Amino acid sequence: MSKVVLITGGSSGIGKSIGEFLNEKGFIVYGTSRNPDNYKNSKFPILALDVKKVETINETISEIIKKENRLDVVINNAGAGITGPIEEIPESEIKNNFDTNFFGPINVIKAALPQMRKQESGLIINITSIAGYMGLPYRGVYSASKGALELLTEAFRMELKDFNIKMTNVAPGDFATNIAAGRYHAPLLENSPYKKPYGDTLELMNAHVDNGSNPNMMAEAVYKIINNPNPKVHYKVGEFMQKFSIVLKRILPDKVYEKLLMKHYKL
Template sequence: MSSLSEQVILITGASTGIGAALAKTLSERYMGIRLAIAARSVEKLEDVADFCRKVGAEVLIVPTDLEKIEQVEAIVAKVIAHFGRIDALVNNAGYGQMGPVELIPIEAIQKQFQVNLIAPLALIRAVVPQMRNQGGGRIINISSLGGRLAFPFGGLYSSSKFALEGLSDALRMELEPFNIKVSVIEPGPVSTNFFAASAQAVEENVAAPEKSPYRTAFTKLKNLESQTSRQAWKSERVAEVIIKALVARNPRPRYVAATGGRILIFMMTKVLPTKIVDAFWQKFYGIDLVAKDWQTSQAARK
């Protein structure tokens, strides 16, 4: 796997963001590479495919709604029917369901795990027999720093990514005899509208958020984009880390794609007391404001 030229790489969530950046970078760098790109938007996939084809890649578009398991399971068969093989699977598609755990509807919870965990698992199950028969392959699962660290309002997102990382660890050991390498990529903040979209999702999924006991934190959530912009990586920079995992002879189990990410994980999981870590995240996400607001409202009732 030292060279990706002429290999077949399947990328989900390839219409925008990290997935699109990865497809474009691979196309520019590896002449003759063959890409299968999957996402919901045909129009956006066509834009990515046009760019990739102009620089010499062969591209198969596979429009897919990852919430529909039958469509997910059909992806691998379509790619093998077209290219004859799959050398690498990049499970990039995912999204963040933000909000207090108690207030998120069951339907939104199911969607979170369907997209971030069940769909990648279905793809892995479908692609492993093909990779084993051809002598090996690569599986790259895109997780997050949130797959190692949980934070307020990110309970569902983090739990889906924690699960994806646990699955990856088990697969890494199970598939090693077949020369199928499994790695996890852990991006931190990326230059997208993640927090703005998350704030909007809160408004859509939480009934009367302005009356919620968490309302002061909802207001802060809308402003987190500006607080994280300095540390945010561009999608192209994350794509470089994914490529590093794809070409490494012995890829690492995990690649952190965030400024100061390794130190952050080490400090918050190995050094600092849990109470201090909790207090940090509570302040960052405005839970300290929720506590003050709640105490004030309770005092006013007496």
């Protein structure tokens, strides 16, 4: 029996790559977008869903279950970037980012769990970020939202153990997608004390995304996880140095690691 997979944010970038890869492997794939009419040529169905609106989450998941009678894999991929000096980012934008990157996945999980518990099986994959393992300058809000999802998954795994429902995190590094175009950028203010360091860091971040890895790497990693009967708690996917940066954080004194980050970002 082909597994039924739901991918939030499956219309572009990493989500699209995962969806196309799984579709080719014979999975029944559903992606989501706030504007599904823009993706009528997708290789798999794109349904209307906004992770910030609980009613759309419940409606879409109910629609899939009604049609397929099951839901085997949920991939919480929908997310939003945000950059800027924390002092200058409006509170509304910070809350908006957490609504997408943290509360959205929680509500998707809540909507999927009753069906997975009913069928006594299921897998939930939360796409986080290597940035969630460390507080990055001018990406602090993004790091915090993704780090929160990492910790939530650790707790959720233990709570779901009795129901044969698995959950894991997959933390990508920089991939060549359109995330930079869609993220919220706090404006570079002429009179800001952060103008030069923030401007320089912003250019560096955008260059990292432009020169990032092929998102097919994420698709292959997710495929292997789905076929693993006992997935790990955490996975990291990306260039060696990006993954190794997490190891360094564990073994180096805090101030030494902080200096390495500041040197990397030329601060």
